[in-house]
Amino acid sequence: MSEPGGRGAREPEARDVPEPERSDAGAARRKSGRRPAGRLLIGVLCAVLGFAVTAEVRSNDRSTKFATARQDELVGILGDLSQRSERLRGDIRDLENTKAGLERDTQGQTAVEDARKRAATYGMLAGTLPAAGPGIRLTIDDPRGRLRAEDLLDALEELRDAGAEVIQVGDVRVGVSTYFADAASGGVVADGQILSRPYVFLVIGDPHTLATALNIPGGVLQTLRNDGARGNVAQEQRIMIRAVRSP
Numbered sequence: 001m002s003e004p005g006g007r008g009a010r011e012p013e014a015r016d017v018p019e020p021e022r023s024d025a026g027a028a029r030r031k032s033g034r035r036p037a038g039r040l041l042i043g044v045l046c047a048v049l050g051f052a053v054t055a056e057v058r059s060n061d062r063s064t065k066f067a068t069a070r071q072d073e074l075v076g077i078l079g080d081l082s083q084r085s086e087r088l089r090g091d092i093r094d095l096e097n098t099k100a101g102l103e104r105d106t107q108g109q110t111a112v113e114d115a116r117k118r119a120a121t122y123g124m125l126a127g128t129l130p131a132a133g134p135g136i137r138l139t140i141d142d143p144r145g146r147l148r149a150e151d152l153l154d155a156l157e158e159l160r161d162a163g164a165e166v167i168q169v170g171d172v173r174v175g176v177s178t179y180f181a182d183a184a185s186g187g188v189v190a191d192g193q194i195l196s197r198p199y200v201f202l203v204i205g206d207p208h209t210l211a212t213a214l215n216i217p218g219g220v221l222q223t224l225r226n227d228g229a230r231g232n233v234a235q236e237q238r239i240m241i242r243a244v245r246s247p
Contacts, residue, residue, distance in 0.1 A: 124166055127173040127245035131166040135239035136210045138201035142229045145197070149180035149188050151227065152199060155220045156180075159203055162213035166204040166241050170195040173243040207235035 123129035138155070140147070156174065159167060167174040172190040181189045188195050203210055211233045214220045221231040 126247075127166075127175040128247050130244060131204055131241045132238060133165075133204040134207050134237050135164075135166075135202070135204040135235075136207050136214075137234045137236060137239065138203065138214065139198050139232045139234075140201070140224060140229055141198040141232075144228050145186055146228050147188065147199075147224075149182045151224070151229075152188055152190075152195075153180045154223065155201065155214075155231075158213055158220045159201065159205075159210060162205065162210050164203045164205040164210060168202040168241045168243045170200060171243055173241070173245045175245050202239050202241050204239050204241060207237075211235055 120129060124131040138159075140152075140155070152169070156167065156169070156178075169190050170193070172178070172193055172195070174190075178191055183189045183194055187197070188199070214231070214233055221233070224231040
């Protein structure tokens with residue numbers, strides 16, 4: 001037997017811990033190591049989600065109250081924004097439908113206005129409506145009374161060939177069926193009405209073209225002079241024709 005305190009005595013060492021205790025301690029350390037990692041991952045995901053929600057909310061409303069809102073509050077706000085966005089899309093669809101309807105109505109109104117303009121143009125050409133525009137005033141003075149119906153008819157045809165659009169002779173509105181005839185008592189009749197002298201033609205059309213056509217050599221004015229009459233042409237920017245024909 002060795003003496004106490006001799007070299008043969010052996011003190012217990014720290015590593016001589018029973019094996020089961022060391023195994024339990026290692027498992028505990030491994031578990032404690034996994035838990036912080038899981039919590040960290042969840043925290044990162046929550047932070048990313050919170051940042052995304054906060055950025056979305058701040059882009060629509062810069063109020064500082066969202067900066068301190070909780071995550072569940074931000075998620076609720078995001079849901080409200082989604083619903084509001086859907087309502088706005090519905091409003092946009094309604095406005096687009098209204099716009100399309102207004103455009104159709106505008107096109108219909110345009111068609112009506114176009115029809116009215118056409119009716120007015122046809123009425124002026126047919127002689128059933130008054131007319132106004134640039135043109136000439138042709139005054140034919142026949143002091144000897146030598147002019148006949150054919151002379152006035154030649155003047156009318158010359159004006160038509162020169163592009164006259166609307167013509168009034170005396171108080172008679174010229175139309176497609178207008179005729180001239182010699183009166184039994186002298187003078188000229190137009191559509192059954194005796195024309196008084198001097199004969200006045202009110203003509204709507206291009207003033208320069210009409211005046212040039214009447215003044216050409218051998219034209220209407222020269223023919224009138226040969227017959228002892230005188231013709232005077234005045235170019236005017238506005239000729240008013242009030243005489244109308246029955247429809």
